[in-house]
Amino acid sequence: MRLFSAGRPVRLRSGAAVAVAAGLLTAGLAAPAFADDGPPQTDQLWINEPYEQTLPLATDGGQPQSRTLGVGIYHDNDNFTVTDGRLTVDVSDLAGVAEVTWPDNCTPSGTSAVCDIPVVPAIGGDYEDQVLLTVHAADGAAAGVQGSITYEATATGGPDGALTAPHESFRTTLTVGAGPDLAIAPVADIEDGRPGDERTIPFRVTNNGNESANGFTVKLYASYGLTDLTRYDACTYTTTDGTDYAPSHTAVCTFEQVLAPGDSFELPEPLTVRLAPHALNERLDIDLEPSDGAQDLDSQNDYTVLQISAESTADFSVTGDAISGVAGETRTVELTFKNNGPAWFGNLGSGDPVAEVRLIVPEGTKVTGVPSGCYPRTLGGGYYPKQTGAPRYDCDLRYWVLEDARRTFAFSVRVDTVVPGATGAVSIHPAFGEFGEYPFDFDPDLTNNTAVLAVN
Numbered sequence: 001m002r003l004f005s006a007g008r009p010v011r012l013r014s015g016a017a018v019a020v021a022a023g024l025l026t027a028g029l030a031a032p033a034f035a036d037d038g039p040p041q042t043d044q045l046w047i048n049e050p051y052e053q054t055l056p057l058a059t060d061g062g063q064p065q066s067r068t069l070g071v072g073i074y075h076d077n078d079n080f081t082v083t084d085g086r087l088t089v090d091v092s093d094l095a096g097v098a099e100v101t102w103p104d105n106c107t108p109s110g111t112s113a114v115c116d117i118p119v120v121p122a123i124g125g126d127y128e129d130q131v132l133l134t135v136h137a138a139d140g141a142a143a144g145v146q147g148s149i150t151y152e153a154t155a156t157g158g159p160d161g162a163l164t165a166p167h168e169s170f171r172t173t174l175t176v177g178a179g180p181d182l183a184i185a186p187v188a189d190i191e192d193g194r195p196g197d198e199r200t201i202p203f204r205v206t207n208n209g210n211e212s213a214n215g216f217t218v219k220l221y222a223s224y225g226l227t228d229l230t231r232y233d234a235c236t237y238t239t240t241d242g243t244d245y246a247p248s249h250t251a252v253c254t255f256e257q258v259l260a261p262g263d264s265f266e267l268p269e270p271l272t273v274r275l276a277p278h279a280l281n282e283r284l285d286i287d288l289e290p291s292d293g294a295q296d297l298d299s300q301n302d303y304t305v306l307q308i309s310a311e312s313t314a315d316f317s318v319t320g321d322a323i324s325g326v327a328g329e330t331r332t333v334e335l336t337f338k339n340n341g342p343a344w345f346g347n348l349g350s351g352d353p354v355a356e357v358r359l360i361v362p363e364g365t366k367v368t369g370v371p372s373g374c375y376p377r378t379l380g381g382g383y384y385p386k387q388t389g390a391p392r393y394d395c396d397l398r399y400w401v402l403e404d405a406r407r408t409f410a411f412s413v414r415v416d417t418v419v420p421g422a423t424g425a426v427s428i429h430p431a432f433g434e435f436g437e438y439p440f441d442f443d444p445d446l447t448n449n450t451a452v453l454a455v456n
Contacts, residue, residue: 043077043158045120047087047151047170048129054177054297055098055137056210059261064137065208066101067298069172070129073153075163078122082157085117087131090150094138097147098174101134120155135174143178180259180290181209181297182216187286189307193275195342198228201271201306205288207259208298214258215291220251220271224344224400225279226308230272246346246400254291278403279310280343280442313444314403315340318357320426320451325415330368333413333453335359335426337397339405345442346400353396353431355440357409361391362424362455369412371395396431415455424453 049071058064071089075082091100092111102108106115115131133149149172153165185204193199207213222229224247229237235253259265273284288302296302317338323331337357339345345354360379361367368388370376376390377383384390395409427450430440443449 041079041159043075043080043082043163045073045075045082045085045153045155045158045163045165046123047153047165048072048074048127049149049151049170050172052173052175053135054175054181055135056181056208056297057137057141057143057176057178059210065210066134066136069133069135069149071131071133071151071172072127072129073117073155073165074121074123074125074127075155075158076123077158078125080122080157080159082120082122082155082163083118084156085120085130086154087115087117088152089113089115089131089133090152094147094149094174096138097141097145097176098135099138100149103132103134106131117155120157137176141176143176146173146175148173177295177297179209179211179295179297180207180213180261181301182206182213182259182288182290183208183298183301184286184288184304187304187306189309191307191309193279193282193308193310195275195277195279195310195312197310198272198274199308201273201284203271203286204264204266205259206264207261208301209296210261212258212260213290213294215254215256216259216265217289217291218251218253218255219285219287220253221285221287222249222251222273223282223284223346223348224248224402225276225282225310226273226284227276228272228274230267230269232268242400242402246348247402256291273308275308275310278312278342278344279308280312280314280345281348282308282310283348284308310343312343312442314343314345314401314440314442315445315448316355316428316440316443317445317448318426318428318451320424320453322454323413323415324456327415327418330412330414333411334408335395335411335451335453336406336408337401337428338407339401339403341403343442344401344403344405348400351399353399354401355397355428356431357395357397357407358425358427358429359393359395359409359411359453360425361393361413362419362422362453364415364417364419364422365424365455366414366416367393367411368414369410371409371411373397374409374411413453413455418456420456422455424455426451426453 090112106113117130121127151170155163235251238250284306319336321333374393374395377392379391
């Protein structure tokens with residue numbers, strides 16, 4: 001099963017070959033620090049391209065089916081305006097493999113084309129692929145042959161007035177194939193749900209390949225706040241208890257129906273789910289694969305994730321503690337996180353902790369024992385080299401909390417110097433990234449997100 005914490009692996013908009021993509025991922029996780037004189041004055045142009053695509057052969061002497069490849073460019077630093085993008089697409093390696101139809105914003109010349117992109121978006125903005133290439137298997141191509149499309153790009157802007165994407169780093173590999181291609185029809189997210197609602201989920205499968213699918217399996221993974229999946233005779237149903245992963249409901253359905261090329265399938269009766277009283281940000285994963293070990297030509301369209309939102313809240317709170325002691329004495333301090341509901345909450349896509357409990361250590365004391373899941377930090381949140389004695393600790397929760405979740409972190413704290421009335425701050429925050437200091441938008445009461453640890 002694919003976990004809700006991670007989801008199905010998808011191609012991020014890194015737009016680079018493996019080595020470059022790894023660098024982008026690192027850059028994305030560790031944003032550059034700003035110098036004292038302002039944001040960094042650097043920028044880089046990138047290409048977002050599909051990594052690979054399988055093209056089906058023609059069926060019964062007809063024309064082979066076409067596929068659309070979305071390609072685009074973007075840049076790193078939104079402090080700069082970048083314009084006059086020019087994407088060069090080279091298809092010289094596709095001879096005998098595939099044929100390309102160019103969109104209106106591309107000017108072909110021989111086996112390449114230059115595509116105009118007037119405005120280049122910054123990463124994190126409203127990115128959409130700007131160049132849509134239509135490709136299909138070439139006449140006479142045999143199953144298994146491969147070819148590549150390569151890309152280069154330039155644009156105007158950035159600190160030096162001109163940007164160039166890394167040379168020879170971007171390509172799409174096309175493979176001609178034969179077999180079924182089961183595709184799930186797009187399903188729109190549900191954004192206006194309410195706890196208790198029953199919603200119908202449109203579900204339709206079409207075989208876009210050039211060979212029949214001799215049966216197939218549909219797997220449904222419903223998050224904790226979705227209940228009462230429609231019962232079908234062809235399905236088996238299980239529920240996880242949330243011991244290691246967020247609780248969920250699963251249905252595995254085996255259908256023996258043969259889907260010839262171009263045929264479609266719908267469930268015997270509409271698929272429905274109900275939003276539980278504790279529903280909030282839910283998701284329904286639908287996974288599809290042909291039976292008998294058949295290889296699906298395009299795995300990108302046999303999986304979909306439907307986001308289902310319920311209008312509800314989850315009230316997070318934290319409580320501190322109070323201790324007394326003379327110099328040299330050690331006491332146990334308990335800091336408690338609680339979700340007061342009515343909804344549960346889970347970071348089902350990222351798998352990030354739902355929150356962190358933060359302790360700012362009171363004056364005159366030293367932490368000598370640290371509970372599991374808590375990490376030493378400097379006051380500013382930086383690296384601290386020792387497990388004990390840090391001025392601050394951040395304690396991670398799991399990536400989900402139920403509607404009545406409660407978690408206590410027990411520290412050992414030694415009184416080194418008696419400071420009457422000393423207090424330390426206790427608070428809860430989102431766990432990672434630039435949004436770490438922002439309030440939880442699902443939490444109706446932020447006043448109970450802070451507390452104190454009082455000493456003497």
